[in-house]
Amino acid sequence: MFKEVSLEDRKKFYKYEWNPKNIPKFILDSLEYREFAFDYTGEGPSDRYRKFTSVDELERWIRKRYPYAIYSSVAYYEIPEEMDRWIKSELVFDLDVKDLPIRSCKCKKGEVCEICLNDAKDYVFIVLDALKELGLKNIYVVFSGRGYHVRVLDEDIMKVGSYERGEILKFVIASESITFSDDVINFAYYKILKRTILETIKRMDYLEELKRYKRYKKYLLKIISEDNVYKMKRSKIFQEFVKIVTKINKEILDSKVTLDLKRLIRLPSSLHSKVGLICMLVKNLYKFNPIYDARPKIFD
Numbered sequence: 460m461f462k463e464v465s466l467e468d469r470k471k472f473y474k475y476e477w478n479p480k481n482i483p484k485f486i487l488d489s490l491e492y493r494e495f496a497f498d499y500t501g502e503g504p505s506d507r508y509r510k511f512t513s514v515d516e517l518e519r520w521i522r523k524r525y526p527y528a529i530y531s532s533v534a535y536y537e538i539p540e541e542m543d544r545w546i547k548s549e550l551v552f553d554l555d556v557k558d559l560p561i562r563s564c565k566c567k568k569g570e571v572c573e574i575c576l577n578d579a580k581d582y583v584f585i586v587l588d589a590l591k592e593l594g595l596k597n598i599y600v601v602f603s604g605r606g607y608h609v610r611v612l613d614e615d616i617m618k619v620g621s622y623e624r625g626e627i628l629k630f631v632i633a634s635e636s637i638t639f640s641d642d643v644i645n646f647a648y649y650k651i652l653k654r655t656i657l658e659t660i661k662r663m664d665y666l667e668e669l670k671r672y673k674r675y676k677k678y679l680l681k682i683i684s685e686d687n688v689y690k691m692k693r694s695k696i697f698q699e700f701v702k703i704v705t706k707i708n709k710e711i712l713d714s715k716v717t718l719d720l721k722r723l724i725r726l727p728s729s730l731h732s733k734v735g736l737i738c739m740l741v742k743n744l745y746k747f748n749p750i751y752d753a754r755p756k757i758f759d
């Protein structure tokens with residue numbers, strides 16, 4: 460598990476198991492507007508600016524070359540082979556488990572295991588709820604191989620620039636530090652913040668910085684369950700704790716990915732050769748188990 464795939468296995472995967480039908484419809488519908496890129500060696504996408512006008516053409520390309528990694532742009536262009544005449548871009552949130560600030564496992568930096576992949580799910584649910592709070596509906600969750608991509612394709616949001624995306628990002632993971640000194644707190648924001656505070660309280664044991672708040676656990680839970688802003692305002696411990704929570708929240712999602720209108724991201728259905736799992740569209744996040752669902756059957 461989580462081992463780099465050999466060239467032979469890659470060949471086998473793309474010959475016998477990979478199926479273009481597993482590429483999500485939202486990508487197939489916009490195929491000719493997207494830039495495609497390929498990594499054949501594991502050193503990064505060296506072959507870029509590819510355009511495909513049909514699935515068959517893409518299929519032939521992939522089957523012949525069984526790439527180490529396959530990417531497509533979140534952007535739509537009129538001329539994707541030149542990355543020219545930008546039309547719009549998906550809004551993307553990238554949660555890479557290896558960068559998750561609190562993990563309840565023993566993984567070292569850069570490692571991923573079943574436990575931390577599961578930790579990540581809790582945060583994906585928070586992101587999804589926040590996006591719904593914003594009225595967004597056309598949302599897809601993709602297992603990236605080492606984490607999750609949340610891809611938003613609501614028409615009006617796809618046209619916005621990096622600044623607006625940055626503002627949405629701050630909202631989505633409650634990463635804006637608020638001191639509760641104002642009497643008016645955005646209720647939707649508070650809801651998300653509250654959830655991340657509860658998640659953080661659950662994980663107090665796993666981060667050195669949080670351990671000193673363990674003796675206040677009951678107290679913090681009481682304040683938060685009462686929704687008493689007056690108490691929150693007066694409690695130094697609570698304010699201190701919230702500051703740490705928002706700091707942690709900032710690290711959960713990779714802001715570079717969200718702000719970049721021309722980002723390439725892994726193509727769902729393709730193999731993440733470094734970990735040996737399939738990058739795939741997740742239909743039911745509650746039931747999804749990457750270790751079982753994203754493992755190529757051909758490797759068993």
Ligand SMILES: [Zn+2]
Nearest residue numbers: 564566572575
């Ligand atoms: Zn782990």
